[in-house]
Amino acid sequence: MTIDTEILTPDAAGIERAAHLLRGGALVSFPTETVYGLGAHAGEDKAVARIFDAKGRPRFNPLIVHVADVAAARRLVEWSKMADILAGAFWPGPLTLVLPLRKGAPVSDLVTGGLSTLAVRMPDHSIAARLLQEADIPVAAPSANASGRLSPTTAGHVLDSLAGRIDAILDAGPCKLGLESTIVGLVDSPRLLRPGGLPAEVIEDALGAPLGTSGPGIEAPGQLGSHYAPRAGLRLNATTRRDGERLLGFGSVKGDLTLSAGGDLVEAAAQLFCHLHALDTMGDHTIAVAPIPEHGLGRAINDRLRRAAAPRMTPDQAE
Ligand code: TXA
Ligand code: MG
Numbered sequence: 001m002t003i004d005t006e007i008l009t010p011d012a013a014g015i016e017r018a019a020h021l022l023r024g025g026a027l028v029s030f031p032t033e034t035v036y037g038l039g040a041h042a043g044e045d046k047a048v049a050r051i052f053d054a055k056g057r058p059r060f061n062p063l064i065v066h067v068a069d070v071a072a073a074r075r076l077v078e079w080s081k082m083a084d085i086l087a088g089a090f091w092p093g094p095l096t097l098v099l100p101l102r103k104g105a106p107v108s109d110l111v112t113g114g115l116s117t118l119a120v121r122m123p124d125h126s127i128a129a130r131l132l133q134e135a136d137i138p139v140a141a142p143s144a145n146a147s148g149r150l151s152p153t154t155a156g157h158v159l160d161s162l163a164g165r166i167d168a169i170l171d172a173g174p175c176k177l178g179l180e181s182t183i184v185g186l187v188d189s190p191r192l193l194r195p196g197g198l199p200a201e202v203i204e205d206a207l208g209a210p211l212g213t214s215g216p217g218i219e220a221p222g223q224l225g226s227h228y229a230p231r232a233g234l235r236l237n238a239t240t241r242r243d244g245e246r247l248l249g250f251g252s253v254k255g256d257l258t259l260s261a262g263g264d265l266v267e268a269a270a271q272l273f274c275h276l277h278a279l280d281t282m283g284d285h286t287i288a289v290a291p292i293p294e295h296g297l298g299r300a301i302n303d304r305l306r307r308a309a310a311p312r313m314t315p316d317q318a319e
Contacts, residue, residue: 006168019134026167029144032123035151037141043106045270054165062113063140068132073120076105089206092124094181094197109273127172153178230280234309238288245288253290265297
């Protein structure tokens with residue numbers, strides 16, 4: 001499906017329009033000092049699902065939430081002394097911090113990919129700052145490129161791969177850095193999860209300690225093995241409910257809960273985590289899952305389901 005992509009100018013009216021669209025659940029590309037982001041309301045499952053749909057991402061990689069200031073970040077994550085030091089030294093700027101997600105934080109499970117941590121960053125770009133202030137919501141944003149394409153540093157790059165798939169783009173010219181943010185995990189000891197626009201040495205100087213590399217306790221980008229998996233076992237491609245099972249439906253397969261009766265994959269993605277959680281809390285039933293077509297967002301849904309269905313390590317969790 002193709003939609004009209006509005007091209008907005010970075011003046012008061014354009015920023016206000018972009019903020020209005022974001023609050024309403026639309027997809028809006030906006031500039032940052034690193035690369036253009038593809039923003040959506042981080043608290044809205046459907047809006048976040050549309051990010052993955054537009055990018056054609058075959059996996060629900062967790063997303064970075066963009067905030068206007070430290071106070072907004074503190075509402076979402078368990079802030080720490082080290083976070084204070086690094087944000088104090090480098091925010092706004094090309095540094096993303098991964099911290100424990102705060103209980104009850106208004107963030108869709110699709111943003112974290114079901115992880116108990118959240119990546120947050122405050123971009124150093126006057127237009128992004130005004131947009132985030134005006135929108136006054138946490139904005140989830142990956143780089144605004146179709147999956148497998150280079151990160152976009154101009155509005156033209158974004159439109160080359162996403163025109164017709166996103167609601168609007170705020171065009172404020174080329175990005176200053178052209179390199180994604182550096183990602184540091186602060187869940188246990190500080191670790192470099194992705195090198196980027198801010199050199200690791202500079203971060204180590206500010207911390208007065210070396211950065212570890214990714215390891216136990218945190219997941220590096222691209223190594224997302226242990227996402228949320230239900231306690232109950234999963235049986236995939238089920239068209240009927242067997243004894244002792246709960247059925248998660250899709251399309252014509254009607255379940256105890258149904259991802260999308262109309263067969264809409266964006267709606268299905270938006271419902272995936274909350275329905276799995278809900279079925280999981282209904283008891284130790286196996287969760288049977290209706291077939292999900294292997295195209296568009298269906299690929300990411302199936303990827304997640306397959307990994308949730310894979311045998312677990314501990315005997316009490318194993319099938
Ligand atoms: O400069 C940037 O960071 C740009 C601009 C738009 O802000 N954003 C960006 O997002 O590069 P993206 O989605 O292309 O890359 C985000 C990376 C992914 O590799 C993802 O795995 C990682 O951040 N990430 C997000 N949340 C995480 C978490 N809780 N733990 C570990 N890694 C996480
Ligand atoms: Mg990217």
